[in-house]
Amino acid sequence: MIYLDTSDPAFFLRFQALLTARGQQGESVAAPVRDIIQDVRARGDAALCELTERFDRVTLTPQTLRLTQEEISESAAQVPPETRAALELAAARITAFHEAQMPRDLDMTDAEGIRLGMRWIALDSAGLYVPGGKAAYPSSVLMNALPARVAGVERLAMCVPTPGGELNPLVMAAAQLCGVTEIYRIGGAQAVAAMAYGTVTIAPVDRITGPGNAYVAEAKKQVYGHTGIDSIAGPSEIVVVADSANDPALVALDLLAQAEHDELAQAVLITDDAAFAERVVATVEETLAILSRREIARRSWEDYGAVVVVRDWGEASEIVNALAPEHLEVMLDDPRAFSAGVRHAGAIFMGRHCPEALGDYVGGPNHVLPTSRTARFSSGLSVFDFLKRTTTIETDAAGLLAIGPAGAELARAEGLEAHGLSLSERIRRLTEKGSE
C-alpha cells in the first residue's frame, strides 16, 4: 500500500508511480493469443475442442460444444428461490435503466429543403463472454445480455468456460432470465476467436462483449476491426472519496470489495483527514485477516492500494480526474457538488449509503465499465454497444441546385474529378431542362 500526501513535495512524482503502477497487462500474452486465434480460424471446432480439453480439462465434440436446453434448465433449477428473486430484481432494474438510455432517431429538413436523418439500428447478433471458474458471475450475464436485448439484438450467443466440466447454476439461471438459449461451454481466447470468425458449429457474431482475463482482453483486441468489441477490460479499480464523518469500517469494506476481485485490482482512498485514513487502514488490515478471499485482497491492497491525504476537495477531484477510475464513491455530505467537478470516471456512487457493490448488482446502470484510465475516452457498456447509426440525406432538384455547386467546387479543389462530375453533370442537366 502506498501512502501519499499532497503536501509532500515529492507528491507528483510518487503519484505518477501510482498512475502507472499496474503497467501494461496483456502485452505478454499477445503471441499465444495470436496462435490460438489462428488455430481456431484454421481448424474450427477441432481446435476449440482441443483447446478446451487443454485449458478447461473438458472433453468435447462439436456436438457437445453447445449446451442443451435440458442442461441449462436442470442447472438453473438448482438456484434457491431467494437468489432467483434477487436476480429478478436486478434484471428488472437493469432493464429499466437501459430502456431509458435508448436514443431517438433524427429526422430534420433544413432551409434548403434537404432532409437529413440518423437511424439507430440494432446489431443482428452479439456474443456475450462470461468468465468461468471462480469468477463465473451471473451479474455479468445480466449486465451484458440485457442491454443487447433492450437494444433489440435478435441473436445472442454466450460463451462460458466450464473448468472441470462444472456448470454454474447461477449463470444458467441468469441466462434463462435474459432469454439466452445459445450457450457454448468454451472460454478464453478460443471462445473469442470462435465468436469472431465462426466455426462449423458456432456462427460468427457482429460484436463481442463481456469481461475476461488477460487472454480474453487480448483476444478481443486482436479480433477488433473484423468484429466489434466493448472496451478492453482490465483489472478493476475504485477511488473512495471520504471525510472523517464516515464509519472507517464501511470505507474499509468498500476498498476491500475491489481488492478481493483480483490481485491486480486497485483500491484508493482519498480523504482530507490523516487520522481518519489511519483508522481506515487499520480496519483494512483487521478485515484482511478474516476475509475469505484474503490472499487475493491482500496482494491487491499491498501492491496497488493507496491512501491519498488532500488539503481540500478541489485537490481530490483533480486526483480523481487524473486516475479516471472505473468506480468512484463520493462519501461526503454533498456528493453532487463534488462529482460536478469529476470529468473522468466510469460510474459514480453518491452518498454515505451507496457502496459500489450496489451498482455491481441491483443499481440499474451497467457494471461493465472502463478500467485502467480508459474512462478518459470510453464508457461503460450500454445499449449504444448494441446499436449503430445510419445517416441519410434526401434531396430534390432544388436542394441539389442550392448546395451542389459548393460540393463540386470542393471536389475540384481536392482533384477528385468524378466526384465533381457526379454533381456538376446533374446540375447541368437540371439547369438545361430548366432553361428549355
Added chain:
Amino acid sequence: MIYLDTSDPAFFLRFQALLTARGQQGESVAAPVRDIIQDVRARGDAALCELTERFDRVTLTPQTLRLTQEEISESAAQVPPETRAALELAAARITAFHEAQMPRDLDMTDAEGIRLGMRWIALDSAGLYVPGGKAAYPSSVLMNALPARVAGVERLAMCVPTPGGELNPLVMAAAQLCGVTEIYRIGGAQAVAAMAYGTVTIAPVDRITGPGNAYVAEAKKQVYGHTGIDSIAGPSEIVVVADSANDPALVALDLLAQAEHDELAQAVLITDDAAFAERVVATVEETLAILSRREIARRSWEDYGAVVVVRDWGEASEIVNALAPEHLEVMLDDPRAFSAGVRHAGAIFMGRHCPEALGDYVGGPNHVLPTSRTARFSSGLSVFDFLKRTTTIETDAAGLLAIGPAGAELARAEGLEAHGLSLSERIRRLTEKGSE
C-alpha cells in the same frame, strides 16, 4: 468487373467471392507498424524526425515538427475566395447536423427513491489524422474537427504529412475554419504513435480519429486500448441501387467517384434491368478513358467493380445488407420504401438527385464511415466519438434498505464476501439505529 445475376444458380457462390474480394488489407503491415510504434515510444521526437525524413523526404527538428501560425496563415491565404466560401458552407452544414446529434443526459428517480443518472462528457483532447500528399483533403479536416468541436473537446491536435515539404493550403484553411491551431507535419504510423503515447514535443491525446492508408489504420488498431480510436478505415465502397429510369451516365459517374478514390475501392451497381446495366457499364468504360484519375479508377473497377442484376428490389435489399456498404445510393422513385429494408449501411443517399459526392462535402452528415462491412456493427464518425458517459447512482438509507438485501444475496451467491459485507454491514447499522 464482376457481373452477377441472382437468377444464376451459382449466384451465391460468386457473391461470396465478391464479399471477400478485398480480403484482409493491413495484415501485411502489422510488423513494420509495430516497429515504428516501438521506435516512437522509445526515441520520441528523434524517431519522428528520422521517420519523416525517410517517408516524406522532409528534414525536421523537434522545433519544426509543429507548424507556426504564420505558416498556417500564409498557406491558407492562398485559397481562392470561391473555394473558401464552399468550405464555409460545408462547415456550417456539418456543424448544424452534428449539433442535432448531441445526446441528452439522463436523470431519473425510481419508485424506491433511488436517483439514477447518465452524464455525457467531452474528451479532454482529440488527435485528428489527415492524409497527406495526393489525398490531402480539406473535407476530412472538417469532418473530423467539427464533431469534436461540437462535442466540446478543448484540445484538438492535428497531424498531416507534408511529402516533399509541401503544405496543402486547403487543409490549412479548413483547419483555420475549425479553430485548429496545433498542427504537426507528420503522418503515417509514426504520427499515430506520437498522438497515442506522446513525445517531448507532442502531448498525447485521448482519442485519434481520421482516415488514412493501411499503415495508419493498422497503427490505430495497435494503439487501441491505450488510446481511443474511431472505427478502422479501410478502402471506400459504394452500392448504387438504380432502376432504368435513371441516366446511365450519372450512375456511371457515381460508381467512378468511388473507384477514383483508391485501387482497392469497390463500386457496385444493383439494378433490375440487364439492358440498363449494360448501358451503365459501357458509359463507365467510355468515361474511364478520359478521367484524370483513370489509372486508379480502372484498377478499382476492373478488380473490384460489380454489377448485380436482381429479379426484384427485395433481393436488392438483401444483397445490400450482406454487403453492409459504407455508402448506399437509392436512385428509385420511392427511396424511403427501399431504405426501410436496409439494416446495414454507413450512409444512405436517397433519390435521383442525391449523389454520394454531395455527402462527401456539403450534405451535413459525416463522411467518415464504416468500411469493409463493418457497418454491421459500427457507425460513422459523430459527436459520440468525442463524448463518453458517466453513470451515477445516488441513494439514501431508505433506497439502500429497499434494494440492498438483494445485492447482498447476489454477492453471497457469487462468493464475493467483501461485496456482500459492504452492503449488509450498512444495512445492519441502519436497522439497529432504526430499532434503537
